[in-house]
Amino acid sequence: MAKQSEIEKELTKLPILEYVFFKPEEIIFSKEVRDLCQGNSCGMYNSxxxxxxxxxxxxxxxxxxxAYDKAMLFTTATEVANSFDMKGWLRARVEHEALxxxxxxxxxxxxxNALILSTEGCTVCKKCTYPDAPCRFPDRMYPATEGYGIMVxxxxxxxxxxYNNGANTVTYFSMVLFNE
Ligand code: SF4
Structure with missing residues (x-):
């Protein structure tokens, strides 16, 4: 059985910037967020x-x-040279997904059975099997919070x-849903 205090002891060993536990009823769902997804704003829709x-x-x-008892949201913040520093953004995302x-x-x-939600689709495989074959790594496939319609x-x-940790910093969020 998951005890929040035991989990928190483990979390303090990781390079998380901030985290918070809360109830799934506090998740803010928004049709607009999902509509943005369906409008393919990040280019990953249906891919x-x-x-x-x-x-x-x-x-x-x-x-x-x-259907879960509890939720947890956490962030990382990574410095980038400027808002056009695509390599820096990519590095930040790779580091966030590794965490x-x-x-x-x-x-x-x-x-x-904890459910993990993360950022902008999945980049685990060079070429996704979607839609022709099942996911190769379902345990490492973390749906995007945006795809779930969550207004982070x-x-x-x-x-x-x-939400924002200063100029030239990229902040990424992931969410965990779990049962105690
Ligand atoms: S882990 Fe699954 S969803 Fe992610 S890229 Fe690989 S096959 Fe696609």
Missing amino acids: TWACPPAVGSVESCIEKCQ TDQVAAVFRSYDE MQMAPALNIS
């Missing part, structure tokens, strides 16, 4: 198992999240987490 439409309808995503793997391992050692921008201030 991986981690993005809509593969993740299911917003209603099914809400239902899935609300998300570590956080997932902590939670899944307590709850093997509004949730962060409500949970006292910084």
Whole structure:
């Protein structure tokens, strides 16, 4: 059984910037966020198992999240040279996803069914199997919070987490849903 205090002991060993535990009922879902996804604003729509439409309808995503007891949101912040520093943004994302793997391992050692949501689709494989064959690494395929219709921008201030950590810094978010 997952005890928050035990999990937190493990989390303090990782390079997380901020984290917060909360109830899944506090997740802010927004049709606009999912519409942006479906408008292919990041170019990943309909291209991986981690993005809509593969993740299911917003209603099914809400239902899935609300079936868990608890949630946790965490961030990393990485410095980049400027807002055009694409290599820096990519490095920040790779580092964030590597940390998300570590956080997932902590939670899944307590709850093997913990759901992990992360950033902008999945980049685990060079070429995704979608839609022709099942996902190669379902344990490392973390659906995007945006694909679930989650409004992280509004949730962060409500949970006292910084959405923006200053100029020339990129902040990434991941979320964990788990049962105690
Ligand atoms: S793990 Fe590989 S096959 Fe699965 S969604 Fe990610 S890129 Fe696609």
